[in-house]
Amino acid sequence: SRVRQYKFNVVLRNTTRLCSTKPIVTINGRFPGPTLYAREDDTVLVKVTNHVQYNVSIHWHGIRQIRTGWADGPAYITQCPIPQGQSYVYNFTITGQRGTLLWHAHILWLRATVHGALVILPKRGVPYPFPTPYKEVPVVLAEWWKSDTEAVINEALTSGLAPNVSDAHTINGHPGSVTPNCSSQGGFKLSVESGKTYLLRIINAALNEELFFKIAGHKLTIVEVDATYVKPFTTDTIVIAPGQTTNALITTNQNSGKYLVAASPFMDTPVVAVDNNTATATLHYSGTLSSTPTTLTSPPPQNATQVANSFTDSLRSLNSKTFPAKVPLKIDHSLLFTVGLGINPCPSCIAGNGSRAVASINNVTFVMPTIALLQAHFFNTSGVFTTDFPGNPPNAFNYSGGLPANSSLATTNGTKVYRLAYNSTVQLVLQDTGIIAPENHPVHLHGFNFFAVGKGLGNYNPKTDPKNFNLVDPVERNTISVPSGGWVAIRFLADNPGVWFMHCHLEVHTTWGLKMAFLVDNGKGPNQSLLPPPKDLPTC
Ligand code: C2O
Incomplete structure (x- = not known):
């Protein structure tokens, strides 16, 4: 293994597409941005220097970041963003992964133009299967x-x-x-x-x-x-x-x-x-x-x-000898999260007739904190988040149809995380609510890969549906589509201490609040704790 060093300069660049020109935020002036190459087991150091008027952070989408949540990148979740004129070195080791991923800006809508390929080759001498x-x-x-x-x-x-x-x-x-x-x-x-x-x-x-x-x-x-x-x-x-x-x-x-x-x-x-x-x-x-x-x-x-x-x-x-599918079989946390859209009051929203589109998980519209959750967790800063994210939806929705009695389209706001013990296992059913309209939501979990063990249309049935789960060779991934008007079931092992964002990867839904975070506690053994933050971690 070796150390790979990259310099990412965040700069504006005038770019012409569709016969018109506009300045866009880029890495090193390129759209799409540079391809980052590494091998499994390499350590990657990317010095990101921000030369634009926006605060910036970069996410290495799909990299597990074992114990190095400080390098994960989502702004206000694992780090404060990098202000104009400053730099931050993302420092992480690629453990047990090889293949194609992507990197992208993880603040505002900068991902539109700030993104590129992340290619992890197998260890030297190891062939593809x-x-x-x-x-x-x-x-x-x-x-x-x-x-x-x-x-x-x-x-x-x-x-x-x-x-x-x-x-x-x-x-x-x-x-x-x-x-x-x-x-x-x-x-x-x-x-x-x-x-x-x-x-x-x-x-x-x-x-x-x-x-x-x-x-x-x-x-x-x-x-x-x-x-x-x-x-x-x-x-x-x-x-x-x-x-x-x-x-x-x-x-x-x-x-x-x-x-x-x-x-x-x-x-x-x-x-x-x-x-x-x-x-x-x-x-x-x-x-x-x-x-x-x-x-x-x-x-x-x-x-x-x-x-x-x-x-x-x-x-x-693939589930081969070399690459077995290690699907968790015994489940510690069985969770059901609804994902969907809602409508909240907004007195100033004239075009929206006094209301605004929002999105939620289990009816909670996530409110971004003003300091990073991971910092608040590591330094024990109180008042930044609460650990009461609900493990089940508040109402007995008919998920694929209209509203249940005594409920409205409004959601509640909160900066809530769901807490998991180190090495606990999770089964999470993601259920599209379809209340305003059914829609396909590609949900991404940071810090983990998960196994997609089941999928169906309509309402998830906890009695009958698990009988059809594939616990042998389900696909393993980091982003999965919740089918329109249906559900998917995923399983993962919480073996990575830190705070891990989960959200719809349709950026408009993330903006509207379809996001939450898991907080995974440190384990008691050696090498089971979140590492301390790097010295150059930006402050808010
Ligand atoms: Cu690719 Cu949190 O994002």
Whole structure:
């Protein structure tokens, strides 16, 4: 193992997309940002220096950060943000993980442009459990707004209404050639040679949309998601939620030609405005003239739930001798969390007629603290959070339908955490409430991978549903979609002391309060405690 050092300078950069130019916040002037490479067991030091007017923090999405919560990155959860003119060195060791993840800003809506690939190669000399690819290519999917993204969300918070949807999706920074009202832009070109196998490291860094991804004339063999190996399977189309990553092998089994690559939105219930923008790129065989017509493919319709389900239902842990699926079998904490939207009073929200859209978990809309929860926990600062996050919803909702008697759409506000003993096991059922409208929520847990043991539509039934759980080879990941009007059950071992954020990875829902944190106590043994904070940890 070695030490990998990176310098991330947060700078503004004028960037042109969709025929218009705006200054965006970037790392080192790049969109998407630089790819960070490391190997399993390496220590990574990233010196982040902030040169912009916004406070900044960076999250290494999916890195376990065992005992190093100080390097996790969510602003006001594990650190105070880095103010303009200051630096912070994120210092973490990659333990027991290899694969594709992403890094991104974890404050405001800066993630829109501050994100990039995080590639963890296996230890030197250790092969992949699949054929060695000829080349590997990160494919970063994202969204682009013509307006300033901070203005988009601020306007929504002032009005109480939903923010505007993006003007385009992007593949490695470009919307591609079929963009409404701006035909002149070239898309990302994936140059390949015939007769080889390529590994695509596909990342959804979009703020608010799950995406379909497909390539004309080529099948994708899925070998890994969220930096965990899966049993390989072949598909035409992948579905990928914000925060998720998928490694796919493609074999260039054509002699020549150009093939369309398409990334398009998946929304099983369009609560927000319908959005049909498809980002395109080209898979370009070497020697093919640029005048050769491109072989097209049509993306699935936006509401193609069947296509999405057939992909996610095919995911299984590799569960080999080397990579066993260590699913917790005995459960210490059995939790049921509802996730969904609500409406709270807002006297100043004129456009929202005196109310604003909010989101909640178990009816609690999380209120961000003004100092980081992890600091408050480590230094025993009282009055920052309470440990009474409810383990069950307050009402007997008919989750997939309307409201129960004597309840309203309003949520309660609080900065509450759910406390777990070191090495306790958790089963968490995430249930979409569907009260305003059912919606798919990609929920991300910091600090852990979890096993997705069950999934269903309608209301979770604690008596019958567990009988159908997969406790043998369920997929292991860090971000999972709660199906629209349904539920997922996940299990994890609380073996990482600290404070760990959990939230919907649709940024608008995080902003609205669909977030909470787990507090995992220190263990009693050696190497079972949170390490002390680094000297340069920013203060609030
Ligand atoms: Cu990728 Cu808390 O986020």
